[in-house]
Amino acid sequence: MALYAIGDTHLALGTPDKSMEVFGAGWENYVDRLREGFSPVDDSDTVILCGDLSWGMDLEGAREDFAFLDSLPGEKWIVKGNHDYWWNTAAKMNAFFAANGFAKLHILHNNCAFYGETALCGTRGWFFEENGTPHWEKIFNRELIRLEASLKAAGEAEKLCFLHYPPLYKGYRCGEIIALLERYGVKTCCYGHLHGPSHRLAVEGEQNGVDYQLVSADFVGFRPKKIMD
Numbered sequence: 001m002a003l004y005a006i007g008d009t010h011l012a013l014g015t016p017d018k019s020m021e022v023f024g025a026g027w028e029n030y031v032d033r034l035r036e037g038f039s040p041v042d043d044s045d046t047v048i049l050c051g052d053l054s055w056g057m058d059l060e061g062a063r064e065d066f067a068f069l070d071s072l073p074g075e076k077w078i079v080k081g082n083h084d085y086w087w088n089t090a091a092k093m094n095a096f097f098a099a100n101g102f103a104k105l106h107i108l109h110n111n112c113a114f115y116g117e118t119a120l121c122g123t124r125g126w127f128f129e130e131n132g133t134p135h136w137e138k139i140f141n142r143e144l145i146r147l148e149a150s151l152k153a154a155g156e157a158e159k160l161c162f163l164h165y166p167p168l169y170k171g172y173r174c175g176e177i178i179a180l181l182e183r184y185g186v187k188t189c190c191y192g193h194l195h196g197p198s199h200r201l202a203v204e205g206e207q208n209g210v211d212y213q214l215v216s217a218d219f220v221g222f223r224p225k226k227i228m229d
């Protein structure tokens with residue numbers, strides 16, 4: 001039994017015109033590399049998928065991508081990314097997964113999951129590129145509320161946190177998100193979103209008791225990163 005995380009699968013099985021292969025060698029053959037990358041995972045394991053999972057514009061358009069993710073080993077918990085246009089209410093997403101028999105896909109949103117005694121918390125998070133977008137303050141505050149709701153749901157359990165957006169970045173810190181991670185004693189915070197040339201801006205390692213790890217698919221070589229046994 002092990003816990004893994006990977007973000008940004010950016011699948012386009014139902015929307016081939018959006019395939020990431022156009023981005024060159026870094027994304028060449030990425031669906032096969034993902035399938036191969038999941039080979040150390042088995043069905044007793046848990047994998048957190050840190051957002052930007054499918055280019056589908058709605059649940060129906062993302063169906064083939066969900067079928068692929070569901071076919072991979074392990075129970076998967078899904079965090080929202082900024083490109084997950086198919087995202088819907090938890091009730092609708094869960095109903096869609098149930099109707100299609102995607103039994104290994106679960107939504108991590110305003111809630112937390114448990115891996116043994118350890119709580120898995122998460123939300124999409126916030127990125128500076130959204131500052132100045134319409135109603136950004138309102139959206140930002142809602143993200144903070146979601147993150148805190150997820151951390152509170154964990155109670156006294158040891159907490160790991162999974163975000164899509166990096167809470168920090170070379171030259172950028174999202175003070176409010178980091179403050180929540182530190183206040184709730186989060187041990188490890190995994191995040192995605194950074195691709196290609198942006199990898200060099202990633203901040204990894206321990207800061208104030210939180211261990212930050214970038215797990216975007218092209219950064220981890222399309223192999224889910226083991227977070228704990």
Ligand SMILES: [Fe+2]
Pocket residue numbers: 008010052193194195
């Ligand atoms: Fe991404």
Ligand SMILES: [Fe+2]
Pocket residue numbers: 052081082083164192193194
């Ligand atoms: Fe993203």
